Amino acid sequence: MNSLLVADTVSKQFGNFTALNGVSIAVPQGSIFGLLGPNGAGKTTLIRIINQITMPDTGSVTLDGEPLQQHHISDIGYMPEERGLYKSMKVGEQVLYLAQLKGLDKAEAKKRAKHWFEKLEIGAWWNKKIQELSKGQAQKIQFVVTVMHNPKLLIFDEPFSGFDPINANLIKDEILQLRDEGATVIFSTHRMESVEELCDHIALIHKSNKILDGEINTIKRQYRNNTFDIGVEMEASAFAKAETALQSTFKVTPAEFKSLGDELKLRIQLGDQGNSNDLLKQLQSYGQVTHFTEVIPSVNDIFIQTVNESL
Amino acid sequence: MSVLSLIIKREYKARVRNKSFLIMTFLSPLILVGMVFLIGYLTQLNSDTKRVIAFVDESGLFETTFTTTDQTTYINLSSQGLETAKEVAEGEEYFGLIYIPENTENLASGVKFYGEETPPLGLVESIERKIENKLTNQILASKGVDPQMIENVKNDVSLGIENYSGEKSSKLSNWVKAGFGGAAGYLLMMFIIIYGNMVMRSVIEEKTNRIIEVIISSVKPFQLMLGKILGTTMAGITQFSIWVLLGGILLIVLQLVLGIDPNVTENMTNAEVQEILKDQNLVIQILEEAKRLPLVQLVFGFLVYFIGGYFLYSSIYAAIGAAVDNETDTQQFMLPIIMPLMLAIYVGFFAVIDNPHGTVATIFSIIPLTSPIVMLMRIPFGVPGWQIALSVTLLIASFVFTVWFGSKIYRVGILMYGKKPTYKELFKWLKY
Known part of the structure; x- marks a missing residue:
């Protein structure tokens, strides 16, 4: 797959502090790329370098195969973590101004702004000042400003913070639609669960270093450990016997999941040699199997595991 | 439009549309003019106070020197002597009392001003000038110079300043x-x-x-x-x-x-x-x-x-x-x-x-x-x-x-x- 954006061993120092230490990422064309890591890991620095706000000390960044240049600014839409708009400027004027800074001419900017305002049903705000809007409303304006110039690459830093669930969903759908129309999206967040389901590629950054990256399913496959959550309906008196039998071959821990009956609920680690079909057969012999689900590691789990391994 | 001119335009509008800009532009000249008038008026008010000043002239030369004006009224208490005059001036709350000693060579250094408060600089200068002029005239006259002639020879010089190319200045x-x-x-x-x-x-x-x-x-x-x-x-x-x-x-x-x-x-x-x-x-x-x-x-x-x-x-x-x-x-x-x-x-x-x-x-x-x-x-x-x-x-x-x-x-x-x-x-x- 073609990579739209490639960062090659990018490093950045601020005084004695290393913000990025030889980080390389490749963002495939048309993907949703999760740039994940705790606060202060260096995500924002990397994004600022992609936006040409700061220059890397060493390493290079290419967009569409070309080293970053001034004109690439109009190919990128960036919504920073700290949202900001001119408080005393009218919404419409502000949107046009920011779009023009991105290289749109005024007529085109107006057309697209009208289109987006209709789409998000915020047309009535055109002549209001930002300070008259609520925080969530201002966020929508910020979103419009970010996407209005049809950038090839969209970068969202903490995309859903500040949105209520309804608007978060609305924005999520808009982003997915933009992706379907050909845009490439980078999500940067420390709340990994918030974007997990959306991303198809991720890179984990920890203490200025990239510790893991790749296609999310590949990573998860790599980190799966043959663990299943199971539920079996049987007499409560038989629970202990079945559990002991299982414990003799597998690592067994209690499991928590929702169900309708009072089944025996267990999390079973099959280990390297275990076969899920064999387990299923064994369970069937105890009673009616109601649950049999593979436990897929969350990105958060993977992150914690990777950090621990690298220590 | 270039990015720079977009920014300039926005910044310009943001400044000019600001209410304080309008107020400052149109109101501050008015306030300035108002202040000038106010200060002028207050200064006038300040110097408008009427004063009564008594004088004791033991030399007998200055009876006509101190003439009452709009702002200052002079009262001749020469006949009462210095001590009584002081009491009167204090009792009547006159602004001050000028004492001129007898007509000897020490007259110039013997002139005194008594008063409750320190007199303003302008008044002191005006009194000094009056006495000086009179005294100068008196001495010249005593040396045989005709007072009329003194008047005639007085002149007021005002330099006419011009630069080499003929522009006048003053x-x-x-x-x-x-x-x-x-x-x-x-x-x-x-x-x-x-x-x-x-x-x-x-x-x-x-x-x-x-x-x-x-x-x-x-x-x-x-x-x-x-x-x-x-x-x-x-x-x-x-x-x-x-x-x-x-x-x-x-x-x-x-x-x-x-x-x-x-x-x-x-x-x-x-x-x-x-x-x-x-x-x-x-x-x-x-x-x-x-x-x-x-x-x-x-x-x-x-x-x-x-x-x-x-x-x-x-x-x-x-x-x-x-x-x-x-x-x-x-x-x-x-x-x-x-x-x-x-x-x-x-x-x-x-x-x-x-x-x-x-x-x-x-x-x-x-x-x-x-x-x-x-x-x-x-x-x-x-x-x-x-x-x-x-x-x-x-x-x-x-x-x-x-x-x-x-x-x-x-x-x-x-x-x-x-x-x-x-x-x-x-x-x-x-x-x-």
Whole structure:
């Protein structure tokens, strides 16, 4: 797959502090790329370098195969973590101004702004000042400003913070639609669960270093450990016997999941040699199997595991 | 449209549409005129108090010297002797008592003034002058000089000042020049401070609003800073142009109003007409002098030095705005800006008015940090072309430097949040 954006061993120092230490990422064309890591890991620095706000000390960044240049600014839409708009400027004027800074001419900017305002049903705000809007409303304006110039690459830093669930969903759908129309999206967040389901590629950054990256399913496959959550309906008196039998071959821990009956609920680690079909057969012999689900590691789990391994 | 001109346009609109801009533009000239009138009125009120002054003249020479006027009533208590007169003056709450001893050689040093409070300087001088004149005349007369002759030989010298090319000048014209130069210099300082602060506040606003990151993902920080400074400069020029226009209109209106209208004076007594003419003369003279000033040069000089001086300082203002998180943190960095401006104003008001072409005035009108204000004050007196050229060149060179320097700090500062930087850290930012 073609990579739209490639960062090659990018490093950045601020005084004695290393913000990025030889980080390389490749963002495939048309993907949703999760740039994940705790606060202060260096995500924002990397994004600022992609936006040409700061220059890397060493390493290079290419967009569409070309080293970053001034004109690439109009190919990128960036919504920073700290949202900001001119408080005393009218919404419409502000949107046009920011779009023009991105290289749109005024007529085109107006057309697209009208289109987006209709789409998000915020047309009535055109002549209001930002300070008259609520925080969530201002966020929508910020979103419009970010996407209005049809950038090839969209970068969202903490995309859903500040949105209520309804608007978060609305924005999520808009982003997915933009992706379907050909845009490439980078999500940067420390709340990994918030974007997990959306991303198809991720890179984990920890203490200025990239510790893991790749296609999310590949990573998860790599980190799966043959663990299943199971539920079996049987007499409560038989629970202990079945559990002991299982414990003799597998690592067994209690499991928590929702169900309708009072089944025996267990999390079973099959280990390297275990076969899920064999387990299923064994369970069937105890009673009616109601649950049999593979436990897929969350990105958060993977992150914690990777950090621990690298220590 | 280029990005820079977009920024300039936005910044200009943001300044000009601000309510305080409108208020400042149209209200402050009115307030200024009002203040002048108020001060004039209050001064008049202050000197309007009527005084009663008694005098005891043991020499018998000064009975006719102290004549009662509108403001001062003189009462002759010579017949009562000094001690009684003192009691009377105190009892009647007279303002004071003048004592003139007997007519001996020590008369001049024996004159005394008794009073509850220290008399104002003007009154003391006026009394001294009266006694001196009388005494001089008296002594001359006693040496056989005819008093009439003394009157005749007295003359009032008023230097007619002309430069080599024949332009007339006078003491009054010097005052008018100093007044205009001083006003222009002072105005320039106010402009630099007010508009510099605007730039600084706007930088802080962008930083605290966090819009800065959105903007500089589209434009270079340097472009943003430059656009901001240029847009604000244009707002300043707009305001100044409005004032020049208003001032011009006021000048014309004043002339029309004060133009001597013969019909008005017909019904007045001769003395009244004389009085009015005298009053008007001064105002008209000042107007005439003002018209003879190199006004075009002054306005042009103001614009050049405003733009130059403003660029010089506002890039420092922008850097300060970028370095801090809120306006209260700016105090510690203001000193380097305010100091040279104050120095320039003091040098202007003391050195330039004392001697516009003296060494101090000349040097300070060439050093970039003070030159805008000091040179502007000197311009009405006529400044050699090479000095203006030198000072403008140095000004341009140094504002190129401060804009570069300011943009370095600005570039780093706008993305730094949280802690108030020290001078040392600012210096480090230059190397980032």
